[in-house]
Amino acid sequence: MKATKIIKNDDLEELRELGSGTFGTVYHGKWRGTDVAIKRIKKSCFTGRSSEQERLTVEFWHEAEILSKLHHPNVVAFYGVVQDGPGGTLATVTEFMVDGSLRHVLLRKDRHLDRRKRLIIAMDAAFGMEYLHSKNIVHFDLKCDNLLVNLKDPSRPICKVGDFGLSKIKRNTLVSGGVRGTLPWMAPELLNGSSSKVSEKVDVFSFGIVLWEILTGEEPYANMHYGAIIGGIVNNTLRPPIPNYCDPEWRVLMEQCWAPNPSARPSFTEIAGRLRSMAAACPTKAAGPKASH
DSSP: OOOOOBOOGGGEEEEEEEEEOSSEEEEEEEETTEEEEEEEEOGGGGOSSHHHHHHHHHHHHHHHHHHHTOOOTTBOOEEEEESSOGGGOOEEEEEOOTTOBHHHHHHOTTOOOOHHHHHHHHHHHHHHHHHHHHTTOOOSOOSGGGEEEEOOSTTOOEEEEOSOSOHHHHHHHOOGGGGTTTGGGOOHHHHSSOGGGOSTHHHHHHHHHHHHHHHHOSOTTTTSOHHHHHHHHHTTOOOOOOOTTSOHHHHHHHHHHTOSSGGGSOOHHHHHHHHHHHHHTSOOOOOSTTTTO
């Protein structure tokens, strides 16, 4: 029994475009009354010799099968695949997160996230990653753009890991030019050819950079040329500058995550536990004078 649900294109209604990239376009839409994200994959993602197309298509269905079996409150839910899209294109249908990416939220000046909320968001992401790693899934592209948030409850933000999987198809489209967006989050062992050292710890390195993004609200190495970024990461001389206001616990965790040696980086089980105790030690803001009980 195959786990992947086939969704009919006619059952989908596109509401608005959310963004587009090398792989295709993402829409906010409805699927039988439920809010969903629809990712329509460009035909060009499956280009190449027919044998290559065949391989990528098999890969796509294989990964969809894996994604369909994942269920965790901090992992964006995968609902199914559309195979009768416009021009015979494929699409994936996933859970819709109302506030979009964490990067988008961090850039919004009207959304102030206090330290406690930042810790909860980081903790949620770490629990989602712990689950993926328990299923032997390495994300390879963890960054604030790929963490999705829901801020409906003002006191308890929810963060979920998204945009994992379909990695082989992405790698097919990430021709040399497309790497720039992911470079600052890439672990040294991915860039210096020591492929034997590549493990799930590449995601922990990326998470260290994510912690820096959550702390500062900025994008790492924004003004640097990308040759200099590669050189700096490979030589382990380049890490984002830690601001003075960063508290010691956050700093230590961040630096351990982006340690040059993969085996020195903590697991997501440990990271989530530490973030949970840091968040628990944070005072909850009282909601006005009535909150004295």
